[in-house]
Amino acid sequence: MKRFISLTLVTVLIVALLAGCGSNDDKTTVNDPKPIETVGENEYGWEMPSETIEFTYFAGQGNPDDVEKESKLISEFLLQNFNVKINKMVYDTDRKERLNLMLASNDYPDVITGLDLTDVNLLVELDKTVELTSLIEEYGPNITERYGDTIERYKTENGELNYLMKGWGFLPIPDNSATIRYDIWQNMGAPEIITTDDYYKILKQMVEENPVNADGKNAYALSYYGGESANILEDWIQITLGMWGLKDGYKEDENYQLTHWANTEEGLEMTIWMNQFFRDGLLDPDSVVNTFDDWKSKVSTERAYGHIGRWWDTWNAGHEVWQKTDENWQDDKRFVHVNVKNEDAEQVYLSPKNTNGWSATVITDKCENPEEVMKWLDFEISDMGTRINGWGVPNLDTSSWDTDGSSYTFREEAKQGVINGTYDYEIGSLLGQYEYWLVMGQKPLADGTNVWFDQNFNNESKWKKVMNDNLVDTIYDFSAYRNISYEPDNPLTVVKQQVQDVILTGWTYAITAETEEQCIQRFEELQEKANEAGLQDLEAYITEQYNNNLDAWKMK
Numbered sequence: 001m002k003r004f005i006s007l008t009l010v011t012v013l014i015v016a017l018l019a020g021c022g023s024n025d026d027k028t029t030v031n032d033p034k035p036i037e038t039v040g041e042n043e044y045g046w047e048m049p050s051e052t053i054e055f056t057y058f059a060g061q062g063n064p065d066d067v068e069k070e071s072k073l074i075s076e077f078l079l080q081n082f083n084v085k086i087n088k089m090v091y092d093t094d095r096k097e098r099l100n101l102m103l104a105s106n107d108y109p110d111v112i113t114g115l116d117l118t119d120v121n122l123l124v125e126l127d128k129t130v131e132l133t134s135l136i137e138e139y140g141p142n143i144t145e146r147y148g149d150t151i152e153r154y155k156t157e158n159g160e161l162n163y164l165m166k167g168w169g170f171l172p173i174p175d176n177s178a179t180i181r182y183d184i185w186q187n188m189g190a191p192e193i194i195t196t197d198d199y200y201k202i203l204k205q206m207v208e209e210n211p212v213n214a215d216g217k218n219a220y221a222l223s224y225y226g227g228e229s230a231n232i233l234e235d236w237i238q239i240t241l242g243m244w245g246l247k248d249g250y251k252e253d254e255n256y257q258l259t260h261w262a263n264t265e266e267g268l269e270m271t272i273w274m275n276q277f278f279r280d281g282l283l284d285p286d287s288v289v290n291t292f293d294d295w296k297s298k299v300s301t302e303r304a305y306g307h308i309g310r311w312w313d314t315w316n317a318g319h320e321v322w323q324k325t326d327e328n329w330q331d332d333k334r335f336v337h338v339n340v341k342n343e344d345a346e347q348v349y350l351s352p353k354n355t356n357g358w359s360a361t362v363i364t365d366k367c368e369n370p371e372e373v374m375k376w377l378d379f380e381i382s383d384m385g386t387r388i389n390g391w392g393v394p395n396l397d398t399s400s401w402d403t404d405g406s407s408y409t410f411r412e413e414a415k416q417g418v419i420n421g422t423y424d425y426e427i428g429s430l431l432g433q434y435e436y437w438l439v440m441g442q443k444p445l446a447d448g449t450n451v452w453f454d455q456n457f458n459n460e461s462k463w464k465k466v467m468n469d470n471l472v473d474t475i476y477d478f479s480a481y482r483n484i485s486y487e488p489d490n491p492l493t494v495v496k497q498q499v500q501d502v503i504l505t506g507w508t509y510a511i512t513a514e515t516e517e518q519c520i521q522r523f524e525e526l527q528e529k530a531n532e533a534g535l536q537d538l539e540a541y542i543t544e545q546y547n548n549n550l551d552a553w554k555m556k
Helices: 002-021 064-081 095-105 117-125 133-139 141-154 182-187 195-208 230-243 265-280 292-300 311-317 319-327 370-380 383-391 412-420 427-429 463-476 489-513 516-532 535-552
Strands: 039-040 048-051 052-061 084-091 112-114 164-166 176-181 250-252 258-260 306-310 337-340 352-353 359-363 402-404 408-411 473-475
Touching: 002 292, 039 489, 048 370, 052 095, 052 292, 064 383, 064 427, 084 117, 084 182, 095 112, 095 117, 112 117, 133 370, 133 516, 141 164, 176 182, 176 463, 182 195, 182 337, 182 516, 195 250, 195 265, 195 306, 230 265, 230 306, 230 311, 230 489, 250 535, 258 535, 265 489, 265 516, 292 311, 292 319, 311 408, 337 463, 352 427, 359 370, 370 383, 408 412, 463 473, 489 535, 516 535
Parallel strands: 052 084, 052 112, 352 473
Antiparallel strands: 039 048, 112 359, 164 359, 176 306, 176 337, 250 258, 402 408
16 A cells, blocks of 8 residues: 555656646657668568667566566567667566656656556656657558557547557457366366356365375365465455456446445355355465465465466466476376356356557657657567567577468477477577567467467367366456556545455455354445445446446447
């Protein structure tokens, strides 16, 4: 809470201090894009510039040493084959704090990415962005074609386009689910798992039959890493509520009204369900304080039989560890993903998708070559550009794929590594996979492949196919909700944080109650305190903004 307020105050101060630096009347635009001299097309379909295109961009928080190491090969490849030099900047400090410092000192790079809509609105208000319409008209045919109607969502009411998004488009693969230890489940005779009650009973039986691991330490039906951050703890709650038919923690009625789970019967039922795990000694008591590394240690030492969350978490902490450390490891010793549904729910909603994308990229007024930057962004979003920037440098001894510029092939070793779960992601990082992700989308390319190298062989991977088949109906587009922004001067911005604090504290208290009656009482206290903190006002605002987006994007 303290950190959130400090960031908000810094932003407000910047607005107050710098608002006089510009106005919408003198907004940076490129009305007549200048031509770019080229020397012919290379084998990748790129018009080679006669002079090197160079720009610097700020990508947020990260390890500068890692960036230097992981961008080396792709930086050399792009300079040699495209005459393009991209300088990526990261800092090991908070992204928003660094951005605010850059703005306060008037020292920021040509391009900034990783922005949320509040960041974008601040930059636009301060006239720090370049309006992109004419640049796209001149240099963005791939951008126009690939984004399609989605790009209309980014425009202001007066038609200005100040940013582009990355990660946009609908990729129909799951992100979240309930999981269970497959080998133990099979040894039990693989009893049917359909309902949340089934899931609970089977996990309980697993613990009863296997109460400790090889070192004699207690094993649990469910374990989580809620101590990683408040947002991770909130994710755990919201994903679990998807089994009760709620979307991202909200119940939607036939009139598109959204009610927060803390004000629903479903929220109470899920809390009682989780409390049952706790009262029966089935819930890892450290679930709300575990860091990811704490949790991974428990999973990898066989102290957890179930998990609700990201599908890749239990893979990373489970069989991807065991196949390297257990000489007797068998293929069925792993977690599988199951579609669990509360019996009263009409539909399960586990994986909300934001087809708008997950963060914004802007060209700033510091950029002296916006035409050249746009030319690169347009190539990046093309099919070949997506492959290069997504799958990494081709044609090297360590590459995951090869290309002659027009056609391509996957390296069989890399492909089989993905299929078998032995792919070396560290090598992929060194090839520059996703290193220069500025505007690429997740929407499948024309041939059905996509930007994620390891998501291109799902139907050939036994266990991913099982997962995808199990969870195919749990994926949904919730872009209209996920693009609600909270400006620093909106009183509900602070209310939202206060409500989250109240709810997460109250829910943790409720699920650790000693009796069901006490759990219900604590939930009711949570509900009362959340509404006193402004939850109902927040619901009204969210519902209004949600419907505005649905109407504007013609999604009703």
